[in-house]
Amino acid sequence: MSLLSQEVPIELGERSYRIVIGGGLLGDSLTYGALPRANAALIVSNTTVAPLYSSTLKTALAGRYSRILEVHLPDGEEHKNWQSLQLIFDVLLEHGCDRKTVLFALGGGVVGDMTGFAAASYMRGVPFVQVPTTLLSQVDSSVGGKTGINHPLGKNMIGAFYQPLQVICDLDVLATLPAREFSAGLAEVIKYGPIADMDFFDWLERFMDDLLIHDGGALAHAVRRSCEIKAAVVGQDERESGLRAILNFGHTFGHAVEAGMGYGVWLHGEGVSVGMVMAAEMSCRLGLVDSVFVKRLVALIRRAGLPIRAPILDSADNAGRYLQLMRGDKKSEAGEIRFVVINRPGEAVVMSAPDALVREVIDTCCQ
Ligand code: NAD
Ligand code: GLY
Numbered sequence: 001m002s003l004l005s006q007e008v009p010i011e012l013g014e015r016s017y018r019i020v021i022g023g024g025l026l027g028d029s030l031t032y033g034a035l036p037r038a039n040a041a042l043i044v045s046n047t048t049v050a051p052l053y054s055s056t057l058k059t060a061l062a063g064r065y066s067r068i069l070e071v072h073l074p075d076g077e078e079h080k081n082w083q084s085l086q087l088i089f090d091v092l093l094e095h096g097c098d099r100k101t102v103l104f105a106l107g108g109g110v111v112g113d114m115t116g117f118a119a120a121s122y123m124r125g126v127p128f129v130q131v132p133t134t135l136l137s138q139v140d141s142s143v144g145g146k147t148g149i150n151h152p153l154g155k156n157m158i159g160a161f162y163q164p165l166q167v168i169c170d171l172d173v174l175a176t177l178p179a180r181e182f183s184a185g186l187a188e189v190i191k192y193g194p195i196a197d198m199d200f201f202d203w204l205e206r207f208m209d210d211l212l213i214h215d216g217g218a219l220a221h222a223v224r225r226s227c228e229i230k231a232a233v234v235g236q237d238e239r240e241s242g243l244r245a246i247l248n249f250g251h252t253f254g255h256a257v258e259a260g261m262g263y264g265v266w267l268h269g270e271g272v273s274v275g276m277v278m279a280a281e282m283s284c285r286l287g288l289v290d291s292v293f294v295k296r297l298v299a300l301i302r303r304a305g306l307p308i309r310a311p312i313l314d315s316a317d318n319a320g321r322y323l324q325l326m327r328g329d330k331k332s333e334a335g336e337i338r339f340v341v342i343n344r345p346g347e348a349v350v351m352s353a354p355d356a357l358v359r360e361v362i363d364t365c366c367q
Helices: 050-061 082-094 109-124 135-141 171-176 179-196 198-212 216-236 243-248 251-261 268-285 291-303 318-327 355-365
Strands: 006-010 017-022 038-046 065-073 102-107 128-132 146-151 154-161 166-170 339-344 347-351
Touching: 006 216, 017 216, 038 050, 038 082, 038 109, 050 065, 050 102, 050 171, 065 082, 082 109, 082 146, 102 109, 109 128, 109 135, 109 146, 109 154, 128 135, 135 171, 135 179, 135 216, 154 251, 166 171, 166 216, 171 216, 179 198, 179 216, 179 243, 179 268, 179 291, 179 339, 179 347, 198 216, 198 291, 216 243, 243 339, 243 347, 251 268, 251 318, 251 339, 268 291, 268 339, 268 355, 318 355
Parallel strands: 017 166, 038 065, 038 102, 102 128, 128 166
Antiparallel strands: 006 017, 146 154, 339 347
8 A cells, every 4th residue: 555645534333444545546455455355346337437447446356356347337427326226236136246245336426326325235235345536526425424326306315324344545546537527526625614624724725726736745635634524524423413414515505506407417516616605605694604704715616616606597486496496305304494504614503594595595696
């Protein structure tokens, strides 16, 4: 394993695991040294990532597993569904895979969420490893055990909490990530500042330009600090009975954008970025933060190459359409929409808000 690699522990009792972060991890067999041996491993990837990285992973795993199977799913958020999940189960069953088979999720959040859900449900649970290849999946989706698929009526509506055995964040693979996807990942990095750590937010303001040119040291710090914050939150509230909901800052509005535009049109991170602007605007209108804070957040999001204005979803009743979509989100309770607002910079709370205020925010923030 690279001497420069770093580890972030995630403390969940018997489900504890390590997030390993560094360069050159993917192809180094030592990276996988602590994983259980088994007859078979299945690498789940997609048609974009597999040609780039699956042979490297396969070679590194060759000494540990006598059979290494692969399945390449269609690429895209619109394929995060039952049909793709079924492709994973087809391979597992056709090859007689037993319950010790280890699944490796090699890809972004879509592959990771689906592989985790397949692992949670195949034979009522088989081990899996997250090998995230997007910035977003390295700093967020691969950590914490949320797995699942979309339903045409709502995002991530079907799934399970199921923790991986290990998360392997090889920073080198980010070199092939399209710039738009890299920026989408930065949205989830930026998120951690307002909700948990304004020193990290200050650091992002100083080093955003280094991140945008993939400076190794800056990337390592951003991924590690993001994972540390997420690990601390998940360690206290694994199944989102309270605190973990703060990680959804920007997601209530953001999921409405993603669903309202049609999955895949706006990237998840792009939805989150305008969602954060809207949630910050709401926090300001509630008197919790000042306009200086909102301006700083907007400026950082813009510098990251992300959108700051939300799209019009319905020219006849735009705010009504947002409200309708947000009521259908799984974070709403008995039809009451829940928003993560910034209580003060570096601290978030979850609350509901009157429709009139939500409409004002939407009207202010939409194009
Ligand atoms: P993604 O998985 O769709 O990946 C983005 C694109 O980049 C895809 O086209 C993919 O094939 C490509 N790609 C991936 N790695 C690459 C690489 N190294 N080089 C070149 N191309 C590469 O999107 P994402 O942003 O990683 O994840 C978004 C998903 O994550 C959403 O479905 C969202 O709901 C989910 N998510 C889950 C959690 C969670 O806690 N489980 C948290 C946040 C987001
Ligand atoms: N991305 C939100 C969470 O993991 O809880």
